[in-house]
Amino acid sequence: MAKRPGGELATRPLHFIWIADASGSMAGDKIHSLNFAIRDAIPHMQKVADENPNAQVLVRALAFSSGAQWTISQPTPIADFKWTDVKAGGVTDMGKALAMVAEQLHIPPMTERALPPVLVLISDGQPTDDFQTGLRALMDQAWGKKAVRIAIAIGDDADKDVLKEFIGNAEMEPLQANNPEALVNYIKWVSTAVLKSASSPASQTSADAGGANVPIPAPPDPNAGPAAPGDVW
Amino acid sequence: MRDSTHAPVWQVVGCSVKGASHIRNGLPNQDAMRWLPDGRSARRSSFAVADGYGSARCCMRPRRGALAVLAATDALTEFADGLRDLPSLSAIKRAAEERLPQEIERRWNAAVDADLADHPLTEAELGRLEERDGARSRERVLTTPRLTDGATLLSALLTDAFLVFLQLGDGDILVVDDDGAVSRPVPGDSRLFGNETTSLAGSDAWRDFRVGFTALAGPPPALVLLSTDGYANSFRDDAGFLQVGADLLSLIRGDGLAVVAAALPTWLAEASEAGSGDDITLVLASRL
Numbered sequence: 001m002a003k004r005p006g007g008e009l010a011t012r013p014l015h016f017i018w019i020a021d022a023s024g025s026m027a028g029d030k031i032h033s034l035n036f037a038i039r040d041a042i043p044h045m046q047k048v049a050d051e052n053p054n055a056q057v058l059v060r061a062l063a064f065s066s067g068a069q070w071t072i073s074q075p076t077p078i079a080d081f082k083w084t085d086v087k088a089g090g091v092t093d094m095g096k097a098l099a100m101v102a103e104q105l106h107i108p109p110m111t112e113r114a115l116p117p118v119l120v121l122i123s124d125g126q127p128t129d130d131f132q133t134g135l136r137a138l139m140d141q142a143w144g145k146k147a148v149r150i151a152i153a154i155g156d157d158a159d160k161d162v163l164k165e166f167i168g169n170a171e172m173e174p175l176q177a178n179n180p181e182a183l184v185n186y187i188k189w190v191s192t193a194v195l196k197s198a199s200s201p202a203s204q205t206s207a208d209a210g211g212a213n214v215p216i217p218a219p220p221d222p223n224a225g226p227a228a229p230g231d232v233w
Numbered sequence: 234m235r236d237s238t239h240a241p242v243w244q245v246v247g248c249s250v251k252g253a254s255h256i257r258n259g260l261p262n263q264d265a266m267r268w269l270p271d272g273r274s275a276r277r278s279s280f281a282v283a284d285g286y287g288s289a290r291c292c293m294r295p296r297r298g299a300l301a302v303l304a305a306t307d308a309l310t311e312f313a314d315g316l317r318d319l320p321s322l323s324a325i326k327r328a329a330e331e332r333l334p335q336e337i338e339r340r341w342n343a344a345v346d347a348d349l350a351d352h353p354l355t356e357a358e359l360g361r362l363e364e365r366d367g368a369r370s371r372e373r374v375l376t377t378p379r380l381t382d383g384a385t386l387l388s389a390l391l392t393d394a395f396l397v398f399l400q401l402g403d404g405d406i407l408v409v410d411d412d413g414a415v416s417r418p419v420p421g422d423s424r425l426f427g428n429e430t431t432s433l434a435g436s437d438a439w440r441d442f443r444v445g446f447t448a449l450a451g452p453p454p455a456l457v458l459l460s461t462d463g464y465a466n467s468f469r470d471d472a473g474f475l476q477v478g479a480d481l482l483s484l485i486r487g488d489g490l491a492v493v494a495a496a497l498p499t500w501l502a503e504a505s506e507a508g509s510g511d512d513i514t515l516v517l518a519s520r521l
Binding site for chain 2: 002003004005006007008009010011012051052053054055111112113115116142143146200201202203213214215217
């Protein structure tokens with residue numbers, strides 16, 4: 001048979017970015033639970049990625065406190081991804097974090113044929129810098145607008161208004177994690193159900209979308225599991 | 234019109250393969266294709282491909298793509314039959330731009346309404362929809378059943394005097410000249426980004442059609458290709474996809490159209506497997 005027509009074939013990249021609050025208020029049980037939950041979720045992400053080889057899941061992580069920095073800066077294939085523990089200390093420069101994510105969603109380095117990226121913002125507090133400028137920078141990017149944006153609020157002190165602005169979908173609320181089990185459940189849900197939806201999104205019209213860039217399954221009961229303690233954060 | 238001894242003669246072939254991810258998940262091929270006349274070369278040809286996409290409201294009725302290509306090819310053929318009433322190419326161009334999108338949408342709506350009358354939405358479909366997208370989606374679909382499923386649509390009418398191209402939503406129309414140069418004959422649409430598309434299920438879908446019209450003053454194209462978005466999305470970059478046009482022309486000239494047509498199922502399946510995972514449909518008209 002003659003050679004196949006056309007250039008190089010490639011699966012479609014799916015960028016998954018953890019945006020983690022590492023401010024001083026996260027110290028202790030919260031940061032420990034966050035590190036544990038994301039590390040625990042990696043095998044589940046790998047399993048979801050294995051089930052859909054036509055999406056190339058690439059993961060990285062950004063921590064924000066006094067400023068923001070990439071803890072895993074390179075888009076890393078999920079098969080090779082290892083979580084680097086985040087340490088708590090400093091203030092809550094969430095706007096800076098969003099601006100840094102925005103830089104990475106620019107085309108290039110992103111390509112138009114990518115799948116919608118997944119951005120997961122996790123925070124227990126209120127922004128201490130210019131959140132609006134950071135959010136505007138993110139939403140100025142085509143892939144920022146098209147990203148699947150999920151927010152997890154840790155404890156009652158989290159600023160749910162800014163997290164809701166980040167999500168930008170009237171039909172979706174920030175996920176409220178008031179104890180370690182709830183945080184683990186939400187992070188596992190994002191790592192599996194949301195990743196699965198994002199990795200094989202059907203085409204949709206703006207009318208279909210209803211505010212979501214890909215259909216998002218219902219989140220889990222935050223206290224599901226063998227131990228369901230009351231609120232501790 | 235062109236001297237009939239020099240008029241182009243077109244032969245159309247095509248192939249539609251179920252996507253690798255659809256195979257893994259037990260989903261049907263939601264693409265469709267059709268061309269007229271079927272199975273023989275002709276001086277005039279109309280053809281279309283469609284992607285019956287799974288929207289948030291989708292009840293997964295694979296027939297939607299088939300209804301779309303039927304509407305387009307019938308509308309284009311009827312349009313070509315009525316050309317003697319139009320005095321000039323500019324009048325034909327204007328008529329194509331003004332009439333065809335509305336006519337295709339009218340035929341699509343009639344076909345979907347008839348299909349829903351014959352096969353009403355079932356409680357099982359509505360239940361799946363509600364489970365996945367909530368009670369509001371169920372209510373929306375019950376209010377406007379046409380919205381249950383959409384389709385993107387790409388179509389072409391090739392004659393001895395002009396070419397008309399119509400595109401609604403994602404996918405690609407490519408024209409390849411005798412030197413292997415590849416171009417896109419319809420303007421782009423900045424709204425088609427990520428997984429968002431325009432569709433026949435949109436309200437006033439005719440407004441979203443993009444129309445290209447080419448008067449054949451010089452040599453006609455050697456090849457015209459229509460493909461659903463699963464094909465372009467399978468290549469690392471757009472240059473690699475555009476290379477399909479030049480490569481196919483070279484293969485047809487070297488091995489013949491029949492050999493190329495026979496190889497399409499393997500090539501398209503390989504592209505889906507190593508690329509997008511989506512259904513892929515490719516129809517090509519080769520000038521003989």
